[in-house]
Amino acid sequence: MSDNDFFAPPLFKPAEALVQLKRQLRDLKLSEQGSRYTEAGLAVVELGGGDTAIEVRLVKRPARTPEWTVHRLASSADVRRFVDHLKIQLARWRQDE
Structure with a gap:
């Protein structure tokens, strides 16, 4: 192991991150329909791995x-x-309603 490896960020694992992202989307009160997340029956986010x-x-x-x-x-x-950006967008959309 070289000295530079010590400070390297951990490898990105898309499958694990996707599970966490789905949980965060549900926490934002979005309804899950397969790979699509909706609010008030309108599509907001689609996920693909x-x-x-x-x-x-x-x-x-x-x-x-x-x-x-x-x-x-x-x-x-x-x-x-992305999640931070989505929170801002959802707040704007909900305020406009």
Whole structure:
């Protein structure tokens, strides 16, 4: 083990991170329907797994036919950043209702 390995972040495990992300989405009061999470019957988030990253689609605005933005979460920091961004978006959407 070299000196540089000591400070290396742990390897990202997408399968474990996906389980945690699903739990966080449920904590945000989103309804789970397979790989899709909804609020008030409108799609908000879709999750997809991969070998090295989590593929996430987030709506620009909840609607019957939503426009999606794609996010690739390849580290734990990306997952935290996405959840923080989603919390802000949900607060805005809920305030507008």
